[in-house]
Amino acid sequence: MESQPEKRAAAEPADSGGEGGAGGLPQVAGGRSEDRVTLLLRLRAQIKQQLVEYKSMVDANEEKTPEQIMQENQIEDKIEELENEIEEVKIAYEMKSIALNSEFMDNMKQILKLNKLIIRSQKESRSLERKRLEIRKKRLDLKKASESKLLEIQTEKNKQKEDLDSMENSDKIKTIRQNLQMEINVTTVIQHVFQNLILGSKTNWAEDSALKEIVLQLEKNLTRI
Amino acid sequence: MSVLRPLDKLPGLNTATVLLVGADDALLQRLADSMLKTDCASELRVHLARSLPLPSNVNRPRVDLLVFVINLHSKYSLQSVEKSLHHVDASFFLGKACFLATGAGRENLCSVHRNTIVRLARTYRSPVLFCDLEVEGSRAAMAQRLARMLQISAGHVPGVSAMSLLSLLRSSESPSLEDL
Numbered sequence: 001m002e003s004q005p006e007k008r009a010a011a012e013p014a015d016s017g018g019e020g021g022a023g024g025l026p027q028v029a030g031g032r033s034e035d036r037v038t039l040l041l042r043l044r045a046q047i048k049q050q051l052v053e054y055k056s057m058v059d060a061n062e063e064k065t066p067e068q069i070m071q072e073n074q075i076e077d078k079i080e081e082l083e084n085e086i087e088e089v090k091i092a093y094e095m096k097s098i099a100l101n102s103e104f105m106d107n108m109k110q111i112l113k114l115n116k117l118i119i120r121s122q123k124e125s126r127s128l129e130r131k132r133l134e135i136r137k138k139r140l141d142l143k144k145a146s147e148s149k150l151l152e153i154q155t156e157k158n159k160q161k162e163d164l165d166s167m168e169n170s171d172k173i174k175t176i177r178q179n180l181q182m183e184i185n186v187t188t189v190i191q192h193v194f195q196n197l198i199l200g201s202k203t204n205w206a207e208d209s210a211l212k213e214i215v216l217q218l219e220k221n222l223t224r225i
Numbered sequence: 226m227s228v229l230r231p232l233d234k235l236p237g238l239n240t241a242t243v244l245l246v247g248a249d250d251a252l253l254q255r256l257a258d259s260m261l262k263t264d265c266a267s268e269l270r271v272h273l274a275r276s277l278p279l280p281s282n283v284n285r286p287r288v289d290l291l292v293f294v295i296n297l298h299s300k301y302s303l304q305s306v307e308k309s310l311h312h313v314d315a316s317f318f319l320g321k322a323c324f325l326a327t328g329a330g331r332e333n334l335c336s337v338h339r340n341t342i343v344r345l346a347r348t349y350r351s352p353v354l355f356c357d358l359e360v361e362g363s364r365a366a367m368a369q370r371l372a373r374m375l376q377i378s379a380g381h382v383p384g385v386s387a388m389s390l391l392s393l394l395r396s397s398e399s400p401s402l403e404d405l
Contacts, residue, residue: 042266042381043239050236050380053387057232057316079350086392 320387
């Protein structure tokens with residue numbers, strides 16, 4: 001085979017603080033220590049992964065390769081079988097890692113329990129809130145009823161007072177009062193007349209008990225009725 | 226060395242190397258530029274080659290990802306890639322190699338059917354990616370994808386290995402429908 005000339009393209013690191021160089025560790029001259037530590041950790045992960053690769057290749061090469069000559073389609077089938085095996089091993093590994101994440105599962109279970117508790121407490125609080133609302137409504141209704149009743153009582157009282165007042169102010173009473181007053185006046189005049197008659201007659205009314213009684217009675221002021 | 230092996234050298238620290246193999250220099254160069262522009266925490270190195278085997282006199286780092294670029298508009302690129310495939314060690318196809326087919330959008334210029342590439346990729350149990358390297362947006366997106374794949378194959382992503390990525394990228398194949 002003819003060997004073709006080979007070209008090499010320039011390499012360009014995208015590391016922060018790194019300089020391009022001919023292979024090897026990019027220089028972190030003047031870089032911060034955190035960048036260094038990150039770089040070292042990344043390199044550590046890389047080297048670990050590469051070591052795993054090499055180890056697995058060594059293990060694979062230790063297995064004996066089948067020496068018998070197989071036909072092409074047999075080889076194909078064998079290859080497919082091996083590929084399926086790889087898939088199954090991968091799946092089993094992932095299932096195991098999930099199952100081994102027991103801490104994770106515990107946390108999830110805890111979270112679910114707490115969520116249920118939260119939902120229940122919320123339901124309870126909601127029903128209590130509703131009851132409270134109902135009671136407040138009832139209280140409000142009772143208050144209103146009592147208010148209206150008081151109002152009724154007040155109006156009744158006012159009505160009675162009004163009736164009383166109107167009664168007092170009615171014309172009948174007025175005329176009766178007037179008549180009464182006139183009678184009182186007339187009687188007072190008659191009283192004075194009798195008084196003056198007795199006093200004018202210049203008799204000694206104090207000696208006679210009957211006359212004394214009459215004079216004293218006339219002294220009673222009729223307006224006091 | 227006539228055969229390219231994936232794990233024959235020790236890896237460089239924080240370095241990931243991708244080897245783009247393809248007959249079309251311009252496309253490879255453009256893809257290389259796009260890849261170097263991507264934002265990557267590790268140092269990326271892009272090597273270009275028209276075909277394998279590579280000259281053994283050059284000191285080069287170990288190749289983490291091998292991308293075979295096939296231009297659907299030219300049969301020659303497919304042929305050259307097929308020839309180069311013989312010089313690759315089988316262990317590359319455990320997740321460190323992939324096929325990139327470009328130019329599928331323009332049907333009238335395609336001399337290679339996309340099914341050929343799909344079948345080739347299936348033979349080698351490797352993923353095949355389609356894009357249009359002439360279009361800036363598609364190329365940038367593909368470059369980012371390749372950069373991510375490169376990081377995983379180089380072992381820079383903890384917990385994900387090249388082979389697990391391979392099984393993830395495996396498309397649900399229904400060969401009966403394909404052969405219709």
